Amino acid sequence: MAQQLDNDLQFEDRFHRKFYYLRLSVTDVCNFKCTYCLPDGYKPTEKKKPSFLTLNEIERVTRAFAECGTSKVRITGGEPSLRRDYTDIIRIVAAQPGITKVATTTNGYRMEKNVKEWREAGLTHINVSVDSLDPKMFYQITGENMFHKVMSGIDAAFDAGFEQVKINTVLLKNQNSQELPKFLAWIKTRPIQLRFIELMQTGEMDLLFQKHHVSGVSIRNHLIANGWLLKINGKNDGPAQVFCHPDYMGEIGLIMPYEKDFCQSCNRLRVSAKGKLHLCLFGDHGVELRDLLSADEQRTELISRIQGGLKEKAVSHFLDAGNTGMTPNLASIGG
Template identity: 70%
Template structure:
């Protein structure tokens, strides 16, 4: 039965579940000073994750994306994939990763039930990759993408955050890369968060610039599936790969919102740029609170706003993207 619907008739089939906010990279647009521990945090346990995903699935969720921080830093990450994949009603299990553990572990993740993978590669220039991410791991990440294909993934999605003066001139290099590789390259507009005002003003470039170039070169837009994410996806007859554009500042971006977020501490976030989280963890202690969990989810959706208000300069309380999974 489908029950996750808000006051604007948007249906939410897609859960983005953060399992940690720890990350070992120092990306300029997220954690430029590296991860700063904030006391002794207790992230959701495997049993709590099982109960949470079961509650969402019972209300119509069919896709779960496991995020972080860097989710593979959890020692039980493969077991998390198995737990989510085994939940009745869950058809797709995806993850977003910085890719540094893919080469050694992606085959295990695939066997555990992972069906889709997104890897962050902000530049194909190893030196620029190092500058943006704070890590000299470009070749490890690229080897991990190769390993994903060997493990049986038919397509890998690669995320690149557009940044003026850093990687905005890399389009031709990225296009050459995906010409013969089944990679969906996703350009993501830099988003303004509470701690990144100056960086945003200096480096923000609109995805519409890339879209205009693609259309001029004969790329065509694909139709979305019901549980796809926010990307506008384009294909070209001469390319094995695809281009995705995530443009949160575009008109009506939020009209097609189909995803909810739960943080690694068990808080429901109705929007990446919302002002508060709804605590769910007290209902995850045992298996007897499923009805209460579903009731709280229904009640929370009453407060979901029509838009994120980024275009008005309102960024909410999200300090950085790693805090609730980007």
Template identity: 75%
Template sequence: MHFEDNYQRKFYYLRLSITDVCNFKCQYCLPDGFKPSGKNSSFLTVGEIKRVVSAFAKCGTTKVRITGGEPSLRKDFTDIISTVASQAGIEKVATTTNGYRLAKRADEWRDAGLTHINVSVDSLDPRMFHQITGENKFVEVMSGIDAAFEAGFSQVKVNTVLMKQLNSQELPAFLHWIKTRPIQLRFIELMQTGEMDGFFSEFHQSGVSIRNHLLANGWILKPREKNDGPAEVYMHPDYLGEVGLIMPYKKDFCETCNRLRVSARGKLHMCLFGDYGVDLRDLLQNDEHQPQLIHTIQSQLGEKKVSHFLDQGLTGMTPNLAYIGG
């Protein structure tokens, strides 16, 4: 059995948020820092995480990305990695992190079963890094990337949001940086969210302009694997690194959607920019609920829309990218 929607899209990839909390203040996400929502419910426990991942794995999911907020803020983060990695059928266990703990924990996370890692780095200039993230942690994050390679990760993905008037002029510097490093540099187009309309209007940089630059300079599109994320990945014979482009405003962006999302409090989301979430928490309390859990997820897939409609200015219920693990 595979989770499949009405548009014959199969879902091999689960993005699992484990916390809303983040210790950075990135301008495009949480410029004023994390503010508790006042919700009483706690974040998913390790047992609940095991049950939801097991249900997804039984229905064809082979990749889980552990997200936040900043997932490594959880004291049981290593246990969560181990729990996810131990579920039959899960081949890739990834995380997205701001990297501030990576230098100290890369070996530990690798030993626990983490297979892929993404680190957010929005500038190679320490001053601009500080301006965008609100934290003077550039040296620590760069040391973390080095530590990941030393721990045995064959490739590190680096997530970068290029923005007009801020860091867009750093494109040549970023490309030079990956010429001799096995880094997949992923340029993520700035996305409009409920709290960031004005910021989006001022700083949005089209991903198409970056793609055109790559194509004009000898970069070649790589074929996709079934559990890949949404990036178009480009390679170049003279570069050890690769470039991934995530362009949510491209017309056919949603045609290859292969991922579902579960929030840190146990809600199933069809899309980062959906307008509702389905509470799964009651079905995560014991193993006997698994058939009902699977049935609930599959039945909700009938409601998954053909597109996120971002190009029409719709942002759904998402106030910021930390809300359900952007």
């Protein structure tokens, strides 16, 4: 059961937005080469081996967030399952009092083998990146010939007891933007929430954004015209506009960050794999936390630093003004 908290112990910014949702990156390494993220593959930014958050540090930062109202943690990357201690990470996060949802976002390549183990460790929700239902287009976008392996992993997730699997599809003009009929047929008899995510401009992707960005508005108009109904989001849900239809087991979600007032209901914060708090995916700076993760006795100071950082959180990401902040690619701080 979630802890009862005093108002002054809840993470809240100066615009009175409360933060119930932590996206915790555990690595920036990824084994895919998606065109919109790491088209040339992962390249370390340091010569020495990267030092990602340890299990003890993950426990301390997660507990601090849980004590201040966070009830949902999403474990992200890069590709989080590349960590050998990934199952232990899930178990640690799930054990924190107040955390009721433990989710992950994965490219799915290890799901067929490991998803049952993850669920037993405490994973409650899972998102899988599938940018096309055409194996050739999947390869073109991801740089990896793993379509059938990922699809088998989705089947394994259902076999392991997940009642719903969320699928993330980055909308790319002239690549997968024409696949809506195929996707709709796929989810008609399966409890999949398919989430179309508008391509977002990052520091390294200006040309690709100009070539392939397409709005999700046309998909929303099609859904509404064909009897799909908008659902109401819960307090720790993400930013997707989710639609359901009485004739479909599955759902459609739309994430459209360029739409007016997208940030108005922001309820999530990010911590990078190296222990930096990011107030926004497209923020101009982060807040160092790692020096306060070495001992349990530092938790009060850690919470105070996070609260201080929230005073600097902007009202919007300003993506519509062409501001991409300090984010070079989505893998760098957990997408």
